[in-house]
Amino acid sequence: MIIVIAVGAWLGLKLYKQAQEVSSEESQALSLLSNVQDVSQLNNANAVSTILPQLQAHTAKAATIANGSLWKLATHVPVYGDDITTVQGMTQSVNSLSTKALPQLSKSLQTLLGSQLSSGDRNISVQPIIDAQSGFSEADKDLQSELDQLKWLPEPHLKQVKEPYNLAVQKFTSVSGQIDQINNLIQVMPKFLGSDGMRTYVIMAQTTSEARSGGGLVGSLGSFTANRGAISVGEFHPNAEFIKLGGSHANADEQAVFQSPLGFAFDIRDLATFPDFSRTAETVKDVWQLSPYKSTVDGVMGIDPVFVQEMIKISGNVTLPNGMVLTGDNTAQFMLNGIYKDVPVSEQDTYFSYVASAAMNNVFKNMTATKMIKIAQSFSSLTGQRHLYLYSFHADDAKNFQDAGLAKNAPSSETNPETGIYLNENNPSKLDWYLHRNTVITRTSCNQDGSQTYHVAFTATNTIPAADLASGNAYILGGFSRIGAPGTPVERILFYAPQGGSIRNFSVSGNGGNPTQVSMDGKKPWTSVASIAPGKSVTYNYDVTTSINSQADLSLDQTPMGWLDPGVTYNMGACKIG
Template sequence: MSKPHEELQTNESELSIMKHNANHATVQPKQHKKWPWVLLGIFVLLVALGTALGVTGYKFYKQALQVKDHEMAAVETVKQVKDIKNTMDPATLQKIIKPMQQHTSAARTIAHGGLWKLAAMVPVYGDDIRAVQGMTEVVDDLASKTLPEVSDTLTTVMSSDLSAGNGQINMQPVLDLKNAVNTANTQVQQQYKKMKNLPTPHIGLVKNAYDQALDQFADIADKLNQGNEMLSILPKFLGQDGQRTYLVLAATTSESRSSGGLGGSLGSMTTNNGSFQMGDFYPNTEFEGENSEVYTDSDKAVFPFSFDIRDQEADPDFNNVAKNVATIWQQSSHSTNVDGVMAIDPVFIQELVKLNGNVQIPNGPLLTGDNTAQFLLNDIYKDVYTAYQDEYFQYVASNVMDATFKDLSINKLVSIAKLISPMAEGRHVSFVSFHEDENKAFSDMGLTNGIPSDEEKPEFGMYFNQLNASKMDWYLHRNTQITRTSCNQDGSQTYHVTVTLENALSYEDYVNGPTYILGGGDLRGHIVDKMLLYAPAGGSISNLTVGGSAQIDDPQQGDLNGNGMIYTVANIAYGQNATFDFDVTTSPKAKEDLKLDQTPMGWTNTGVDYGKAACEIKE
């Protein structure tokens, strides 16, 4: 599919052998439904309030139970939607709004009755009453004002056809959706501000319930604000103010580079007042030579690459990658103005095939939402002559991207939006806009994929770069176990991390596979990856040990473009594995669990297991 680096080899004599074995199950971290807990947080311990208020507490206690029952019923209604904050289905919203309103309204009425008003005047504990009253107001406003307005607008917008034919997008429904979400966002931000300004409860359990509800509502407000920010720049992205040109770098993760994979082909797409046109893709061989090499001294010090279009994703910061790719394009015969750069891999293409429909390659296989990634990352090198591989890949990438914007509807736009977030988180797609205000929105969505930089949302980076001229990273299976081991006095947390790398090359492929996949000479069937480890922003990595049956260089401290990291080389032969154990400590400012940012594999499963925590994060 793409021209590999034929000149790259690794000196095995420089690698040391260390032995250790480990197996780890792969479990996806739990995904929590956020905003139903806002309802639950209102009344978790209203019984405690009744007790605290003394003799009149019995009647208050009964009313508190009624509030609890109504809000619990509202929660059960919401559970009909798997993830209410992401749903764009007006029929589903209509189904839950009316019964939800009945319960939240009843709870609000009770909480503002005479006894509650009297109790709210009680010194100290009156703050607890007013907090509960305020929370019932916020939730009822959400049910009676915000959701109905969103539902009504969506009913109109969702029935609109975004496609005006000939690659033209009807902009009016996009603008209507943008305005609807902006209105909803304004209301939710006001509701969040109101909840945040409620009196601070004094009863411990009520305060805990309030704090939990506030945290969950903050998440809702943040996510909706991100969506609003994205929709606010969508018309510009679609060329409302004039033509835009975006580059699309198609990369193969079978030959890893930190941000994704070896660049196989580069194409362009343009938008102009809602019109969309997919340009041609060109093979990486058209972007070779000194004029196509863009790098820093730091790049060359860390990697033995030529840094033409094939190697630009060696930098784990896609912001740098995008600038360099644009420079290479503008120095080529295809030069145009560039407004942004997107990188995609076969896993992302497979998800688009699943969304748009199967792709029949002329004189080739039928690609589906299940087999596309395997074909483009492995089978193509076995079944298709090298001379035709670029043509196949360019055909698939061009047709899939073109189909994505054809016959566009709001439903399809929503499906694309839902797809983008997990694909960007796994680095299967990245995007940088060269318009600063717009790029902030893409960054907030996680699309710009930089190195770890947020102290409050800690992550550590683990990036891989194939040094063997091969497509052996298809056979690299990575498993990572992350377990919180201590919550430190300064507010930081420490986690133990175990990484297992396995060469999963089958015996049949080892015996019969082509050199293009396996590499040649003494490195046939070897995975030789240069591995970079980045600590969380404001944090550290310590106590690093290596093991397994593979050959592993002694880890070294290094620097890439001004950012410190640890690097090593793992040479994993057929049937071998490598293990890495280390501790990661976050910044004292961390407010969330540690996550892993890593080079993508040829599938959606991240191979990350978040183990049972030894302590709870205290904010």
């Protein structure tokens, strides 16, 4: 870390030379960390252990120098003393990483990767995963603690300190994020696979090309059973079988919000309308228990075509009855758009069921630790972006499912603030495949009471091609409800403030109404209806203030699109939290 002449003038050439030495050692250490900042690299049992001796030598030397008596004296230098403190804290954090978290991780990884997980076609040996839980949990805990300490160091003034500090935060965030992904799955997997006895989950398959707050219109329900590692995937049944069971599953507040422009029936099709997956899971269970397939239900999974595509990418291609091959690149496009063009309506449910069943079966077929690590990497982004939900009705399992963020609700954390933006298609169609969304979140101030203020700019653009618009395919284009013209999405949008925070100063450009505040499920979201013609956009601008207890940057929770890119840009340079 180069402490420049401004500091050198205070404390002399010796400190300057030591700073250059610290800089060299830390740079080499951070370079070595690149070997473990991607989950794919962790599939090699030696990926961590081979770098540890070199990494520990560099970090120990840097930490020893930076915490010597001369550096302790330098912390009292006006202004630039904070930079010295930051360098000291950084060297300590990176050294702790190399001597505590990474050795524990290396040991746990080598044990897991050396284990035999598959004991048959779809039979998984659960015990090796259980044996790995404590090691991964400890490594994850140490990493998260060190990352928190690193982030709370004083903001550096000097460019020569700021750049390596930011690099250290970036590397730490990447490594800790990767390990957190693996740890979450390892903590969940044994319970999910019925390590304590049989578990049966209802699988809710939804299509995001007809948006609902938490995903999309529910097309079918299936089942998944696990008993001490033995997996069985049941048949998927089309929504028509459940619609005829009748009954609305919404409360008065929900019905009031979604009574126009299209009055939602809140039968099986609309159960992802609730931003809280806890509500969705409960109502899906109720519907399942009214059907001929009723059974013990231990939890609910929610999946969509993006999840299916990611599982096909990991587990292998699926060949459709018509000979088409679905891959890790074309599955979502086919299931969200192509099927409505190329497959007769009478056969679409069969195709959906076939693909969903094949993907779920293949996920657990011939399981290896390497495959499980790949699944862990995908599960983090899939659950974070609402392409996948894992919800348990067992209190002892809940901490590893919904409490671990695998079944998102509307914003509920004061310390990790989110603003929620949820879309619901009111022009019955499959137009949300064409609706591309972009959101820019800019921090504008860090307030004295501990809260932060942000500006949010949310834009939705209708990108439907002229050829698709000219096709006249009413199943895709809609328009027959007289709510919107063919090819024009009509969206009931919900905007949620962070827990303990607020929204103000809405402005709208394009064909969208001014948001009004409503009550729903114990919260007070804002709602608006936007009609977005082909080639047009609508933009909502608003300001968000977080809770005084917020400890992280504001993030966006939103209705998933037909791809993994969430379309979010963050600008946080105005100030630093804390």
